[in-house]
Amino acid sequence: MRSNELVAHLLLRAGVAFSLLYPPYAALLDPVSWAAYFPAFVRALPIETTVLLHAFGVLEVVLALWLLSGWRIRFPAALTALLLVAIIAVNLNQFEVLFRDVSIAAMAIALALWPKSRNVDLTNNQDKL
Helix, strand or coil, X not given: CCHHHHHHHHHHHHHHHHHHXXXXXXXXXXXHHHXXXXXXXXXXXXXXXXXXXXXXXXXXXXXXXXXXXXXXXXXXXXXXXXXXXXXXXXXXXXXXXXXXXXXXXXXXXHHHHCCHHHCEECCCCEECC
């Protein structure tokens, strides 16, 4: 992979990962505000909303770290795109805040569709087949 392709791939991964890492951090500081993004049917579940919020945060952190690792990038990228589209779909009334998630989902889709011969393994800095 050429140097500029490597940088582009890394920037895409870092950008999507950041968008997944910030909400769990912010939810630790202000869980009430972040819990409001759960749709009513989720808040109605017989599980404490804060527990759901932090469990969702763990999922986001795992996806972010997986994206940053670059290992089998298509899977976490596709999961992230689906997750973001689902968040947008169940919160359309908050689109004025979530419109950025459309762009982040597009970045995740770009990672999922990145040509397989161009995926990079940063652990040994060699292209994957």
